[in-house]
Every structure is written in C-alpha cells, then in structure tokens.
Amino acid sequence: MSDLLTHSIVEAGRWIDAQGWCPATGGNFSARIDNASAWVTASGRHKGELTPYDLLKVNLKGQPIDSVLKPSAETLLHTALYALDENIGAVLHTHSVASTVLSRLEASDSLLLSGYEMQKSLSGNQTHNTTISIHVFENTQDMQVLADQLKEVWTVTPLQWGFLVRGHGLYAWGRDMSEARRHLEGLEFLFACERDMMLLNR
Amino acid sequence: MSDLLTHSIVEAGRWIDAQGWCPATGGNFSARIDNASAWVTASGRHKGELTPYDLLKVNLKGQPIDSVLKPSAETLLHTALYALDENIGAVLHTHSVASTVLSRLEASDSLLLSGYEMQKSLSGNQTHNTTISIHVFENTQDMQVLADQLKEVWTVTPLQWGFLVRGHGLYAWGRDMSEARRHLEGLEFLFACERDMMLLNR
Amino acid sequence: MSDLLTHSIVEAGRWIDAQGWCPATGGNFSARIDNASAWVTASGRHKGELTPYDLLKVNLKGQPIDSVLKPSAETLLHTALYALDENIGAVLHTHSVASTVLSRLEASDSLLLSGYEMQKSLSGNQTHNTTISIHVFENTQDMQVLADQLKEVWTVTPLQWGFLVRGHGLYAWGRDMSEARRHLEGLEFLFACERDMMLLNR
Amino acid sequence: MSDLLTHSIVEAGRWIDAQGWCPATGGNFSARIDNASAWVTASGRHKGELTPYDLLKVNLKGQPIDSVLKPSAETLLHTALYALDENIGAVLHTHSVASTVLSRLEASDSLLLSGYEMQKSLSGNQTHNTTISIHVFENTQDMQVLADQLKEVWTVTPLQWGFLVRGHGLYAWGRDMSEARRHLEGLEFLFACERDMMLLNR
Numbered sequence: 001m002s003d004l005l006t007h008s009i010v011e012a013g014r015w016i017d018a019q020g021w022c023p024a025t026g027g028n029f030s031a032r033i034d035n036a037s038a039w040v041t042a043s044g045r046h047k048g049e050l051t052p053y054d055l056l057k058v059n060l061k062g063q064p065i066d067s068v069l070k071p072s073a074e075t076l077l078h079t080a081l082y083a084l085d086e087n088i089g090a091v092l093h094t095h096s097v098a099s100t101v102l103s104r105l106e107a108s109d110s111l112l113l114s115g116y117e118m119q120k121s122l123s124g125n126q127t128h129n130t131t132i133s134i135h136v137f138e139n140t141q142d143m144q145v146l147a148d149q150l151k152e153v154w155t156v157t158p159l160q161w162g163f164l165v166r167g168h169g170l171y172a173w174g175r176d177m178s179e180a181r182r183h184l185e186g187l188e189f190l191f192a193c194e195r196d197m198m199l200l201n202r
Numbered sequence: 203m204s205d206l207l208t209h210s211i212v213e214a215g216r217w218i219d220a221q222g223w224c225p226a227t228g229g230n231f232s233a234r235i236d237n238a239s240a241w242v243t244a245s246g247r248h249k250g251e252l253t254p255y256d257l258l259k260v261n262l263k264g265q266p267i268d269s270v271l272k273p274s275a276e277t278l279l280h281t282a283l284y285a286l287d288e289n290i291g292a293v294l295h296t297h298s299v300a301s302t303v304l305s306r307l308e309a310s311d312s313l314l315l316s317g318y319e320m321q322k323s324l325s326g327n328q329t330h331n332t333t334i335s336i337h338v339f340e341n342t343q344d345m346q347v348l349a350d351q352l353k354e355v356w357t358v359t360p361l362q363w364g365f366l367v368r369g370h371g372l373y374a375w376g377r378d379m380s381e382a383r384r385h386l387e388g389l390e391f392l393f394a395c396e397r398d399m400m401l402l403n404r
Numbered sequence: 405m406s407d408l409l410t411h412s413i414v415e416a417g418r419w420i421d422a423q424g425w426c427p428a429t430g431g432n433f434s435a436r437i438d439n440a441s442a443w444v445t446a447s448g449r450h451k452g453e454l455t456p457y458d459l460l461k462v463n464l465k466g467q468p469i470d471s472v473l474k475p476s477a478e479t480l481l482h483t484a485l486y487a488l489d490e491n492i493g494a495v496l497h498t499h500s501v502a503s504t505v506l507s508r509l510e511a512s513d514s515l516l517l518s519g520y521e522m523q524k525s526l527s528g529n530q531t532h533n534t535t536i537s538i539h540v541f542e543n544t545q546d547m548q549v550l551a552d553q554l555k556e557v558w559t560v561t562p563l564q565w566g567f568l569v570r571g572h573g574l575y576a577w578g579r580d581m582s583e584a585r586r587h588l589e590g591l592e593f594l595f596a597c598e599r600d601m602m603l604l605n606r
Numbered sequence: 607m608s609d610l611l612t613h614s615i616v617e618a619g620r621w622i623d624a625q626g627w628c629p630a631t632g633g634n635f636s637a638r639i640d641n642a643s644a645w646v647t648a649s650g651r652h653k654g655e656l657t658p659y660d661l662l663k664v665n666l667k668g669q670p671i672d673s674v675l676k677p678s679a680e681t682l683l684h685t686a687l688y689a690l691d692e693n694i695g696a697v698l699h700t701h702s703v704a705s706t707v708l709s710r711l712e713a714s715d716s717l718l719l720s721g722y723e724m725q726k727s728l729s730g731n732q733t734h735n736t737t738i739s740i741h742v743f744e745n746t747q748d749m750q751v752l753a754d755q756l757k758e759v760w761t762v763t764p765l766q767w768g769f770l771v772r773g774h775g776l777y778a779w780g781r782d783m784s785e786a787r788r789h790l791e792g793l794e795f796l797f798a799c800e801r802d803m804m805l806l807n808r
Contacts, residue, residue: 023794118302141734186226195802195806317571318572331543387427390427391427391428395505398502398599521775525630586630
C-alpha cells in the first residue's frame with residue numbers, strides 16, 4: 001500500500017513539473033496513510049525528479065516519524081487538511097504563473113468562477129450554471145498562522161477542492177491522488193480561462 | 203477493423219492531452235463503426251491515459267451495446283452527428299482555453315473567421331479569401347436539448363468541421379479520425395490567432 | 405547523400421511540429437540536391453509524422469522527377485528560392501500563431517526588428533544595434549503570382565533569412581538545413597518578442 | 607570530476623532547450639573546475655544538442671586551455687563572475703522571451719520584484735515580504751566593456767542570483783549547477799509573473 005502511495009506522489013511530481021507548476025524546487029505533495037499519518041515530500045527537492053527516498057512519513061502535527069529527512073515547511077497545511085476532513089486522501093501544493101498572478105489581482109478573499117463547463121471537474125458540481133468560490137489567504141511565512149486561519153475559515157464553511165495563497169500558489173486536494181490531480185488540473189484550467197477573460201473582456 | 207478504430211481513439215487522446223485540450227477528464231471522442239453504431243469513450247476517464255478498455259459501443263441513440271460501461275454524458279451529441287451526416291466517421295470533443303474563452307466573448311451564435319491561410323485545413327476551403335462561420339450553441343446540461351438544437355440548425359444549413367458550445371469547448375469531426383484531427387488542430391490554431399488578433403488589434 | 409538530405413527534412417518536421425509551427429498538415433520543407441533539383445514534402449502529409457516516403461524530387465520549376473507523389477502547392481516558392489540564390493540549401497515554410505498574427509497587423513510590406521541580441525542568430529548580423537527588415541507579401545492562392553513577386557523584389561534587393569506571407573506564415577532558409585533551422589528558430593523568437601512588446605509597450 | 611561537470615552542462619542544455627530558453631544556438635553555459643579554470647560551451651552549438659565534445663576548458667581570462675575550439679563570445683562574463691566570487695560554481699546564460707522583453711521595458715538599471723513566494727527560490731531569501739533587485743545592463747557587443755561594468759557594479763554591491771542584459775537575456779549562477787538551475791528557473795518564473803502583472807494590472 002505504501003508503495004502505491006509513494007509511487008502516486010512521485011508520478012504526480014513528474015506530471016506537475018511537465019505542466020510547469022512546480023518550478024525551482026517549489027511545491028509539495030502528500031498522500032494520507034491512515035488516520036494518524038501521511039507521506040509528504042522532503043524539503044528542497046525538485047518535484048520533477050522525486051524518488052521514493054525523497055518522501056517521509058509525518059504524523060498529523062507535521063512531525064517526522066522514523067525519518068531524518070526534513071519535511072517541507074508547508075507540511076503543517078497538508079496535515080491540517082487531513083485533520084479537518086477525513087475524506088481527504090491526497091494534497092497537491094503547486095506554483096503556477098496563473099495562480100500566482102490571479103491571487104494577487106483578486107482584492108477580496110474569494111476568487112469567484114462561473115459559467116465554465118470545467119467547473120464540473122470539481123466534485124459535487126453538476127452544472128456550469130453556478131458560481132464557485134476559491135478562498136484566497138494572505139501569504140505568510142508563519143505556517144502555524146496560516147493553518148489556524150484555515151481551521152477558522154473551515155469551521156464556518158468547509159472549503160472544497162482547493163484554496164489559493166496570495167502571490168504564492170494553489171493547494172488542491174481530493175479523496176485520493178487521482179481526484180486531487182483532477183481538481184488541480186481543473187482549477188488551473190479555470191484560472192487560465194479567467195486570466196484570458198480579464199485580458200480580453202475589457 | 204475495430205482494433206484500428208479503438209486504437210485511433212486511444213492515440214487521439216494521447217495527442218490531444220499533450221496539447222492541453224482535454225484536462226481533468228474533460229472531453230470525449232468517438233469513431234463510427236457502421237450505420238448503426240460507434241465506439242465512444244466511457245465517462246470519467248482521463249483522456250490522456252485511455253486504453254481500449256475505456257471504450258464502449260453505442261447505438262446511434264447513444265445507448266450502450268453489450269457493455270456495462272457508462273458512456274460520456276455527451277455521447278448523444280456524437281451520435282446525433284453520425285445520424286445527421288453519413289460521411290462523418292469520427293468526432294472529437296475537446297476543452298481548450300481558447301475555445302472556452304472565445305465562445306464566451308462571442309455575443310452572437312456564430313464565430314466568424316477570415317483571411318487566414320489555415321482556413322484551408324478545413325475540408326472544402328481552397329482559399330484564405332473567404333469568411334467561415336463556426337456555430338456557437340448556448341451551454342446546457344440537458345444533452346437532449348442540445349442535440350435537438352443541433353438538428354434544428356443542421357436542417358437549415360448543415361454545419362461543417364465543428365461547432366462551439368459557449369464556455370464549454372469544441373466539437374470537431376471528419377470523415378475519419380485523421381480528418382477529424384486535422385479539423386481540430388486547424389480550428390484550435392485559428393482560435394489562437396483570433397484571440398491574439400483581439401488582444402493586439404485594438 | 406540523399407539519405408542525409410531526406411533524413412534532415414524528416415527530423416526538421418518532427419522538431420517543427422513539437423514547437424507547434426506546422427499544425428493540421430500545414431507547412432512544407434525542402435532541401436536542395438544539386439543545381440537542378442531538390443527534395444520536397446508531398447502535399448497533405450502531417451509534418452510531424454513524415455517518413456522518407458512522403459518526400460519527392462522536383463526540378464527547379466517545381467515539377468516531380470520520377471515520382472507519382474503530388475508536391476506541396478507551394479513548391480514553386482521553394483524552387484524559386486533555389487533558383488534565385490545558389491547558396492540556399494534548405495527552405496522551411498511554417499505556420500505559427502505569431503507569424504500569422506504579426507504579418508496581419510503589419511500594414512506595410514516590411515516588418516522591422518531592432519535592438520534584439522537574437523538578431524545575431526541571422527547570418528551576417530554582428531550586432532543588436534541595427535534594424536533588420538523581413539518582407540511581408542500579400543497572401544494569394546496563385547503561387548505563380550507570389551513567385552513572380554518574390555523574383556521582382558529580389559531583383560531590387562535580395563532578401564535574407566526569410567519572408568512572411570500575410571495571414572499565412574513564414575518562409576525561412578539557409579545554406580543548409582542546420583542554418584535554415586537556426587534562422588527559423590531565431591525569427592520565431594523575434595516574432596514572439598515583438599508580439600509581447602506590442603502588448604506590453606502601450 | 608570533470609566528467610560530472612561536463613555532464614551537468616550537457617544535461618542543463620537539454621533541459622533549458624526544452625523550456626525554450628536557448629533558441630537558435632543562443633545561450634552559453636559553464637561550470638568551474640578550480641580557482642583558475644572552467645568548462646564552457648563552444649561557440650555556435652545548439653544548446654539542446656550538446657555533447658562533451660562541444661565544451662572546452664578556459665582560464666579565468668576566458669582563454670582556451672589545450673583546445674582548438676572557439677569559446678562562446680560571452681565567455682568573458684562567465685569567467686568574470688568566477689573571478690568576482692569564489693563561491694560561484696556554475697553560470698547559465700539564457701535567452702527567454704520574458705527576460706528579453708522585460709529587460710527592454712524596464713527603463714532603469716534595476717528590475718524590482720516583490721511579494722512573490724517564488725523569491726524564496728533565490729538563496730538567502732526567507733520571505734516573500736521583501737523587494738529584490740535584478741540589475742539590468744545595457745547590451746553591447748564589447749564583452750570587455752560589459753565585464754568591466756559588471757566588476758564596477760559588483761564592487762559597490764555584489765550581485766546575487768543573476769543579472770539581465772537589455773534586449774539580450776539573463777545570466778544566472780549558483781554555487782553548483784543545481785543551484786544555478788534553481789535560480790534560473792525561479793527568476794524565469796518571476797519574470798513570467800511580472801509580465802502577466804503588467805498586462806493584467808492596468
């Protein structure tokens with residue numbers, strides 16, 4: 001089972017790198033093992049060149065289990081998501097140009113998307129004819145602050161599919177790696193469309 | 203023969219995914235078998251990772267033949283096209299950023315393209331010096347409604363090469379998979395040019 | 405020798421297709437054999453999937469030599485170039501979005517480029533600190549007309565590196581395939597920069 | 607050791623070419639051997655198709671050591687960097703559309719970047735919440751002039767990570783090839799974001 005999980009992270013890294021969404025060792029990925037632990041990428045690795053030896057186990061406080069590897073600085077956000085929703089099985093944090101730029105241009109704390117068929121790639125959406133909201137958090141280097149804000153927002157309304165961090169990138173998740181990849185790919189497509197609509201529609 | 207047809211769909215999927223035109227399990231592809239049936243992609247598969255086992259036979263009402271797989275929701279549009287024109291041998295439905303955005307920005311029901319040499323990639327065109335029209339349908343989740351509108355429009359003037367669904371994407375077709383791919387690639391190139399003309403020409 | 409020449413065309417096709425510069429069977433490529441003949445791509449082939457069997461010999465009037473294959477419609481422009489300058493050894497005709505759009509937006513018959521280091525990729529240029537001119541011909545489906553205009557312009561001032569056809573694409577050439585590819589790649593880079601300068605510099 | 611160094615340059619070339627950052631034989635790359643010499647790419651090679659035979663040793667004045675190959679014209683800037691900072695182990699000079707265009711649009715001698723998480727990919731940066739400056743030199747064909755200006759600027763304040771040459775491209779470096787690649791990839795991502803911010807934020 002762990003082999004399948006670690007392989008799914010390595011594979012996701014190659015694919016995400018080929019899309020240009022994790023340059024310069026940016027990004028971090030994880031997959032839940034059970035109620036108390038997850039595999040997560042070690043700090044500083046190029047995400048297109050991962051091997052299973054670049055992954056470590058952490059508990060849901062983000063602390064390494066039986067490993068000398070240093071977890072990514074943002075591990076705390078991954079494990080916060082696993083703790084907030086037992087149905088989350090995989091988390092992908094990426095840096096694309098579109099997610100970086102749109103999150104800076106959105107002045108509010110919500111990026112609204114509507115009228116796109118691609119919204120249906122996000123689980124639970126059956127129609128283009130609705131408005132979905134992607135939360136935008138302010139960027140901070142203090143991961144505990146960001147994790148606390150995430151919990152606070154979640155308590156009011158659980159987030160779905162993903163959230164943005166301003167000038168930083170996207171966190172996307174799913175019940176397994178396959179769904180997390182679909183949410184990531186769907187959201188990046190929507191961001192690319194929204195960017196073009198902003199450019200062309202004025 | 204079926205092996206060649208199913209292979210042509212699998213190959214088209216890999217190529218279309220590499221272009222970025224079927225993200226997040228979006229899109230669906232088909233190839234006509236005979237006057238009464240076609241191979242079509244099953245629902246929910248990532249189109250860049252298709253195998254022959256992700257395809258099923260349907261009749262021209264879009265119903266599965268000897269298969270427990272669920273056809274794509276939009277199968278009805280594929281089979282409507284096969285019923286409307288016996289010369290159509292393959293249909294490719296894709297989601298690109300350019301087709302999504304241009305179809306939203308076009309206020310009328312026709313996207314007009316003129317003055318491009320690439321128009322000659324669309325069968326029957328011998329010159330750049332003409333205007334071609336790509337129909338734009340309103341998006342709806344009711345495929346029967348969309349299929350009926352398609353038939354209604356077709357009765358007045360048969361469509362050629364492809365049509366757009368607003369905020370959704372492109373349907374392109376041809377007498378065989380090779381021509382369907384050429385029409386898809388030609389139309390996407392024209393959309394990319396038209397997007398740039400809108401950006402630069404003001 | 406012919407094996408090397410045909411291989412150089414097939415290889416160029418794969419590379420050009422990977423750049424997205426010959427979609428939908430567009431484009432045509434050739435390599436000079438001697439003072440009286442050249443290899444040229446047959447009509448209607450996808451340029452990313454060429455084999456040596458998709459090439460034929462033509463004389464410098466563009467007529468097939470010992471072949472039943474149909475040469476590309478634009479063969480006449482290739483052979484006109486070989487006749488105009490004995491130092492031209494290879495010609496690449498491509499369709500990119502940037503060359504299509506820039507050639508439509510340029511109102512005059514010359515696209516001027518200056519201040520780019522990349523101008524040095526075009527043989528004979530030793531500095532960025534000059535202005536180079538790429539001729540823009542009006543598009544026509546009559547290749548004889550276009551070939552005659554080319555000869556007329558050339559008689560006044562021989563063209564260098566390449567020319568544009570409006571709304572159509574680029575012809576680039578060199579003393580051999582390697583130089584033709586460098587001129588093509590350099591010009592496409594310059595067009596991409598010029599497009600961005602137009603977008604950003606206003 | 608030399609085998610590892612030359613391999614690291616060849617590999618960097620393939621990767622950089624795949625990103626589109628060294629078209630048309632543009633760009634040049636190097637890796638320090640010791641306090642007095644470095645491997646550098648020979649002039650005129652396509653950087654995506656390098657072999658170890660396309661590299662030569664030079665001393666820190668940019669003169670070939672035991673080689674008949676001609677070093678790249680810009681070797682003097684590589685060796686100037688090795689002489690200025692003993693911690694620099696690898697230098698990558700590239701030509702991207704974004705670096706070419708942004709360097710032309712920036713009127714001052716500094717491109718300022720702030721508010722991007724990706725700034726942390728540049729060694730020594732721990733936060734997005736700061737402003738970093740990338741020096742922009744005027745382009746010249748006289749490499750000695752450019753090397754002298756570099757030394758002059760460096761004496762006042764040592765440059766970090768990389769610098770731009772106007773209308774020309776980027777020099778990026780690091781303590782080894784891996785860090786040089788990370789700085790290159792991080793800077794190119796930041797340039798792509800900044801370009802989009804300029805387009806969208808007005």
